[in-house]
Amino acid sequence: MFNYRTLAVALTAFLVASPVFAVKPAVAETTKVAEAANSSVAVTLLKMNLNKSDLKELMKVKGMSAAKARKIVSYRKKHGDFKSMDDLKKVKGFAKMKPALKKAVDEQLTV
Numbered sequence: 001m002f003n004y005r006t007l008a009v010a011l012t013a014f015l016v017a018s019p020v021f022a023v024k025p026a027v028a029e030t031t032k033v034a035e036a037a038n039s040s041v042a043v044t045l046l047k048m049n050l051n052k053s054d055l056k057e058l059m060k061v062k063g064m065s066a067a068k069a070r071k072i073v074s075y076r077k078k079h080g081d082f083k084s085m086d087d088l089k090k091v092k093g094f095a096k097m098k099p100a101l102k103k104a105v106d107e108q109l110t111v
Helices: 004-020 064-077 085-090 099-106
Strands: 027-036 039-049
Touching: 064 085
Parallel strands: none
Antiparallel strands: 027 039
16 A cells, blocks of 8 residues: 555655755865764765856855955956966955965855
8 A cells, every 4th residue: 555654755755865965056066075083974065156256245245254255256357267266365355364264265156
């Protein structure tokens, strides 16, 4: 006999999981593998694209202030797309960032 409870659980799981797979075009997905105890666990990190992200998306980067996000967007409008992550040093204020904060921000961005 068919179990409607199983069908309801499967449909609910599908509906809950489907937004997870919707990725904005400004976000690139990379995967790192970390070993935890006896098994390996895949950790997914989302990186914001410097050339495609708008002001609101850049402000979601941990360690990124609204002022720094505005400077990135302004620099991009004046000089065009970033060619590499090193180009971020050309944006006012980024060359003087503390190394730990710069590393944290760089890990969340891509070109």
